[in-house]
Amino acid sequence: MHWTVYLSGEIHSDWRQQIIDGAAALNLPVSFHSANTDHEASDAAGDFLAPQSEGFWRDHKSAKVNGIRTRKLIKDCDIAVIRFGEKYKQWNAAFDAGICAALDKPYITLHDEKIIHPLKEVNAEAMAWATTPQQVIDILKYTTS
Template sequence: MDYSIYLSGEIHSDWREQIESGIKESGLDITIYSPVTHHESSDEVGVKILGEEEKPFWKDHKAAKINAIRTNTLIQRSDVVVVRFGEKYKQWNAAFDAGIAIGLGIPLIVMHDPALTHPLKEIDGAAMAVTETPQQVVEILKYISR
């Protein structure tokens, strides 16, 4: 069975690459989607395309809306959404992506350190699986692809 997955969440570690590598090594037929993970490109897209802004709010507003076109479209195309919450930064956008997936009825796999269990209890409660490592995500994908 072939799947498409959307990988949302923190951008400061190589978890996406680990999942992609595990998928390839396992010979799974899975298409991977993700947001633009180059921080500056994502933050600057609005003003680069639509023009400069005096206030940071409007700069962020433009970028968020353009990024949302990509994110919403790719989440809707996905069979499964994987959201990774890192420890260093609050990933409000990742929580929002999880909510979109839940609202659309797309199965959600959440990945985070056990120390984040309490603050993420509502998201964990709505997820189909809560994992700690990229390898656990790959193992789930292998299982459902049989």
């Protein structure tokens, strides 16, 4: 059985590539998708919609355009991995976790122990909490075999 995995969250490290490479090394029957991880392109996703604007309305338009992709990929995934980093607040990742919960999509959270408390509700709905990409690979290996 082939699984589709949605990778959500923090975009400032190589955690996605570690999981993709680890799964490939084990020939796991998975394919991966994610939101646009190019921060500037994501912020500008709605810029082609007239009229041009800054601040709230620019973010609003871009969030809606980005949401087209995000909602489709989450609806179509078998499982999501949602990464929370320490440096930035990933409100979008928390929102993705909420969408997964609402759609009854299983998800794994990936984050350090230092942010357990602020993520307690997000973790309460997760099927697993991992602290390393390798743990996610191990979960994927187990669940897809």
